[in-house]
Amino acid sequence: MTLPVMEPDLDANTLKTWARVVDDGPFSSLCWGERMAFDNPDSLTLLGAVSAWTDRVRLVTTVIVPQLHDPVMLAKALATGDMLSGGRLTVGIGVGGRQEDYDAVGADFSTQTMRGMAERVAIMKRVWAGEKITDSVLPVGPPPVQAGGPSLMVGTIGPKTVRSAATWADGMAGTTLDLDVAQQNELFDVARAAWNDAGRPKPHLATSFWFAIGEGAEPRAQVHRHLRRYMNWIPADFVDAMAPTTGWAGGDDDLLAVLRRFEAIGTDEVHLIPTSSSTDQLRRVADVAKEFA
Template identity: 80%
Template sequence: MEPDLDAATLKAWAHLVDSGPFSSLCWGERMAFDNPESLTLLGAMAAWTGRVQLVTTVLIPQLHDPVMLAKALATADMLSGGRLTVGLGVGGRHEDYRAAGADPATQTMREMAERVAVMRRVWSGEKVTESTLPVGPPPVQAGGPKLLVGTMGPKTTRHAAGWADGLAGTTLDLDAGKQSELFDVAREAWQQAGKMAPHLATSFWFAIGDGDEPRAQVHRHLQRYMNWIPAEIVDAMAPTTGWAGTAEQLHAVLKRFADIGTDEVHLIPTSSDIDQVRQVADVVRDFD
């Protein structure tokens, strides 16, 4: 989501993340913004990496035809050798719906679940139209890639238990206690649905370094990314949103989340400076 990206920058990031010790390479979706288109980027990442899991955090199904989206994701699963995990969410911006020609009235969990059901049918090889052959290619992962729900609250978590394999959450204030409560809701909801324990992931914005610059970096990023929110509200949020600090402080934060049973933390960069990735890699190695 940083400005002025080019192929060389994206490829360098992909190669560095793929070289370890990271478990996943993630990116999200926006329409009325200058980020790369998510599905095109997915194809590039499948080609530029060979080890790391590729995770969409998150795609918005209501911005796509569900059959076309299922075909695109099955293709990406094939190209990546089964390394795809799909995070899905309803999104938070009507402008993105309008830019894609989608109806903002479909911005509901029910609508998303209905589109997931269509995609599951495609991935199972079922014919969804009167075609000679079903829509392919078949995904490498039987039944399709693992699906995560983008969520910050218990209602969304419970609603998704019927179709999702886990959470792709976000924490603004890094409150591990509140995150633990949400994880407990997920564990209970998945158990009641008769499913295996959910994959529990959360995410937060980060900037690593010394002094005041990391917090200023997060602030600049939020001002740009959260451009649909009045600037004075973003400015009020910025001092306590996301994480900024030293490597030692990041290690302590990740340890807190590990202690509550978090399977993955998706770190959201607030700079295109690849040295940020290198510094985080040195921290993450302790959690292998």
Template identity: 75%
Template sequence: MPVMEPDLDRATLRSWAQLVDGGPFSSLCWGERIAFDNPESLTLLGALAAWTDRVRLVTTVVIPQLHDPVMLAKQLATGDMLCGGRLTVGIGVGGRHEDYRAVGVDPATQTMRQMAERVAVMKRVWAGEKVTESTLPVGPPPVQPGGPELHVGTLGPKTVRSAAAWADGLAGITMDLAVDKQGELFDVARDAWQQAGKGKPHLATSFWFAIGDGDAPRAQVHRHLLRYMNWIPAEFVDALAPTTGFAGTADDLREVLQRFADIGTDEVHLIPTSQDIDQVRRVAEVIDDFS
């Protein structure tokens, strides 16, 4: 979803959701920010549950430390009910202290340990346990027994290993399409899940994209990054932009997706850099080859 683009409205968001749902895509994803003008993630979850019928809905990522864990568990269980059990919850610690401060949360809680503690509470709620002195446990129960799948958003092997105890997979990101580096992280995950006595983890990565001809796609990525990375001096963003994300033709994207498929990637989540819905149509033509 193009949630980090300016001037969004209901019609744009609904059109994107319905086009993705009707196409060859496996999931519909969106991220969370607080100190930004994007739609609130969990409110949007309710709308996306109503606007779609087929694709999985994937938060990439929600930051548990920005929410009360019991209320977050209730909200996500409600979302899982509304979408008929199609919810996957990508979670991470986030990268902006300003988001923590915006909701009165100490940035010192921006750790994997703090996140894991909140996940443990959420899992208890989804299991139907009483986590307070209330007469009844917090509900509704999620459609998926035990709650939605949890994917950890991370770039590093240490985080992957620590999350193996509670996560079902990875919701990764690659800035520069470094397939070899991503493959190494996937190997760490496979090994960590095996050591934890669990099955194969779901392996997903993501990157910013712009599809088209000539210089226009790279310029589109650059504009998006300047706006989205507004906490970084513009000259640093200017230096990052030429090599960040994907910018190229349909054939170029097909080649990149094949490289990720070759290392065992289960899903690639493409992060929009424009709200132009034609970008979705052009990607759909490409990924028909991978359906």
């Protein structure tokens, strides 16, 4: 389950309630995404909070963009989060899709490439291994609880990105806009083959989609409202055109059926993305997810 970090009018109590409900089960992971030119909470600050608010679930960044951060400072922050959470951190990373986020922090948009991301990952892994990056007395710490650092998931929707990450990532955290299970399975097959060719263990396969649970026309309208707000860098008429087929909206049985279809193609996790901060919807989805516990 993803925290509703892209919803308006958030406060600490809402986020804490969500985190604790998710931690109570049956969800396997608690996720949250990163944007800069938006009013969502800072991802690394939130990592410290959810480490304290939870005890059981994996904590998954979906995704952090390394090019928006100094890699050594990012490695230190993530190692701290891994320490505070007792080794429950998984780091989903991606190149990001918005130039305005790069501009907001003064990052070079020409680094928005898989090569630029891989170079920063290599530095982060050196930090997590305890290697000195400079001629300092001590290396940058703290050491992560997980040997070698947190697991890394590449955020992607395309085969080229998947193949290029096979040598350093532990899996993929994809996104499906239209819930095309066959197309998602094709991407999973690319990952399976790429990891095998690289001599790596079987990749962790995750995907995500927006959701709204309820009856009648309101769930689809909720998704539409969310997309209008979140996709504010895209012309509104484009968002309106894609809204009827983007994400999922429906009732409990429909959601269970969709999740079963993803289970059938070997999906290890589905990271559900809320389009409301309503805890009623969260608890309703939790009842559906119990079928997979």
